[in-house]
Amino acid sequence: MRISFLILPFLLLIGIINPAFSQKNTVSIEFDIKDYDNDTLLIGYYYGDRTLVYDTLRASKQGKFEIKQDSLLKPGIYLALYQPSNEYFQFMVNSNDQIFSFKGSRNDVLPKPKGSIDNEVFFNYLKFIEEKSALRKSYNGEIDTLKKYGKDITALNDRAKQLDQAVMSKQLEIIESHPETMTARLLKSNLSIDILSYEGTEKEIQLQKYLYYRSHYLDHIDLGDPANLRTPYLDQRVKYYMEKLTPQHPDSIIIAVDYILGKMEPSSETFQFYTSSFLNKYANSNIIGYDAIYVHMIDNYYSVGKAPWVKEENLEKFIKNADKLRPILIGEQAPPITFYDKEGNPVKLYDIESEYTVMIFWAPDCGHCKKAMPGLINFYNKFKDRGVEVLGVCTKHRDKYPSCWEFIEEKEVPWLSVGDEYHRSKFRDLYNVVSTPRLFILDKDKKILLKRVPTEQLDEVMESLIIEMQNANPPKQ
Numbered sequence: 001m002r003i004s005f006l007i008l009p010f011l012l013l014i015g016i017i018n019p020a021f022s023q024k025n026t027v028s029i030e031f032d033i034k035d036y037d038n039d040t041l042l043i044g045y046y047y048g049d050r051t052l053v054y055d056t057l058r059a060s061k062q063g064k065f066e067i068k069q070d071s072l073l074k075p076g077i078y079l080a081l082y083q084p085s086n087e088y089f090q091f092m093v094n095s096n097d098q099i100f101s102f103k104g105s106r107n108d109v110l111p112k113p114k115g116s117i118d119n120e121v122f123f124n125y126l127k128f129i130e131e132k133s134a135l136r137k138s139y140n141g142e143i144d145t146l147k148k149y150g151k152d153i154t155a156l157n158d159r160a161k162q163l164d165q166a167v168m169s170k171q172l173e174i175i176e177s178h179p180e181t182m183t184a185r186l187l188k189s190n191l192s193i194d195i196l197s198y199e200g201t202e203k204e205i206q207l208q209k210y211l212y213y214r215s216h217y218l219d220h221i222d223l224g225d226p227a228n229l230r231t232p233y234l235d236q237r238v239k240y241y242m243e244k245l246t247p248q249h250p251d252s253i254i255i256a257v258d259y260i261l262g263k264m265e266p267s268s269e270t271f272q273f274y275t276s277s278f279l280n281k282y283a284n285s286n287i288i289g290y291d292a293i294y295v296h297m298i299d300n301y302y303s304v305g306k307a308p309w310v311k312e313e314n315l316e317k318f319i320k321n322a323d324k325l326r327p328i329l330i331g332e333q334a335p336p337i338t339f340y341d342k343e344g345n346p347v348k349l350y351d352i353e354s355e356y357t358v359m360i361f362w363a364p365d366c367g368h369c370k371k372a373m374p375g376l377i378n379f380y381n382k383f384k385d386r387g388v389e390v391l392g393v394c395t396k397h398r399d400k401y402p403s404c405w406e407f408i409e410e411k412e413v414p415w416l417s418v419g420d421e422y423h424r425s426k427f428r429d430l431y432n433v434v435s436t437p438r439l440f441i442l443d444k445d446k447k448i449l450l451k452r453v454p455t456e457q458l459d460e461v462m463e464s465l466i467i468e469m470q471n472a473n474p475p476k477q
Helices: 117-148 154-177 182-189 202-216 226-230 233-243 250-264 268-283 291-302 312-328 367-386 402-411 455-472
Strands: 013-016 024-034 040-047 050-058 064-071 076-082 088-093 099-105 112-114 338-340 346-348 356-362 388-394 416-418 438-443 448-451
Touching: 040 226, 050 064, 076 182, 076 226, 088 117, 088 182, 112 117, 117 154, 117 182, 154 182, 182 226, 182 233, 226 233, 226 268, 233 250, 250 268, 250 291, 268 291, 291 312, 356 455, 367 388, 367 455, 388 402, 402 416, 438 455, 448 455
Parallel strands: 013 050, 024 099, 356 388, 388 416
Antiparallel strands: 024 064, 040 050, 040 076, 076 088, 099 112, 338 346, 356 438, 438 448
């Protein structure tokens, strides 16, 4: 089990909310801070990836402040921030421990708590860690010096290990003796994962260790405990799990999202916070293929009544947007569609026989399209004999339709060019063409392999895709 000397991060205050509290009881938290001349003390708290302001306390006398109310604070880790510097100390708020006080000086690192077991345990632990950290730093300095001169460091190493063991023992003692406190939750979240021993090749062992570590990474945090939402560690753990331990592929991310939200469901507030956060993240992502995560969330959470906090009109927009994206997700068959060449002859997408079809929606007055055209022509000339066909779809209609063909003639565009003067195919809706250029790469069966590839990266992407497909489907001997 790895030992970590706990360092609590400071997050900038970025907003103000006024939570609704339903349970009635008495809250009385007093602050008596000598040598503090400012008449304001801010009270903040952690909330997922944010730090918010709960209240602005005004001094009743110099250095004396109080939170006094009949509705309980929601459990979590709160902050008292001195003004104007925003220097702070943290304190614990438990569900049944909300009558206590702090007394000290502005120059103290920590004031002294009274009347709260949770805060007494927490502040004593911080003092303990401060002492042990100073000692550990001293040992490390001595060890470095001995190493420099080739001296024996065995004795110092043993003392350092004993120090680490003392920290571990202290953490476990608090967790076992005060399991319901916020301090215990905090220390428990910091415990490491003991990875099992495995046999096999080095690659096999590393894979098994990774899989075990990932599957147990969140063992020490109850994601369904609403108190954890108001801590700095919950979001750190969730982000690390999602971004570092989860392969950054839509299918893997979807599995991880479902796992996280499934664990969070017992806490409606935590579930709402992260369901909304995930939706916003993947709805606004520019990463190719991540729209599949957005569609999954709409289909499995929003459209089935698991997001009652969303207004009806917004929910309808979400569902409508997902309906547009669903048919053109990577891996889906491209919707059948008919365009028209310059002479008005129909050109059906599924009649194009080619190993790959690059379908590009463009416009003659699109600045990016004009800039990309020379590179696209070079791309076509490079790949046309390697089973790649390009289908250029001009997006102009009616009176602007002739400009398509003028541009094609002027630029000597070599590939198959089509359009739809009267938008009979409804390609804008069918392929969600909201801007140009918009690009799809299809296989020989017109399954969508990639989309939204930047035109300047098309050459490199196509080369990699061809190699990948060849490796996946080697020729028969």
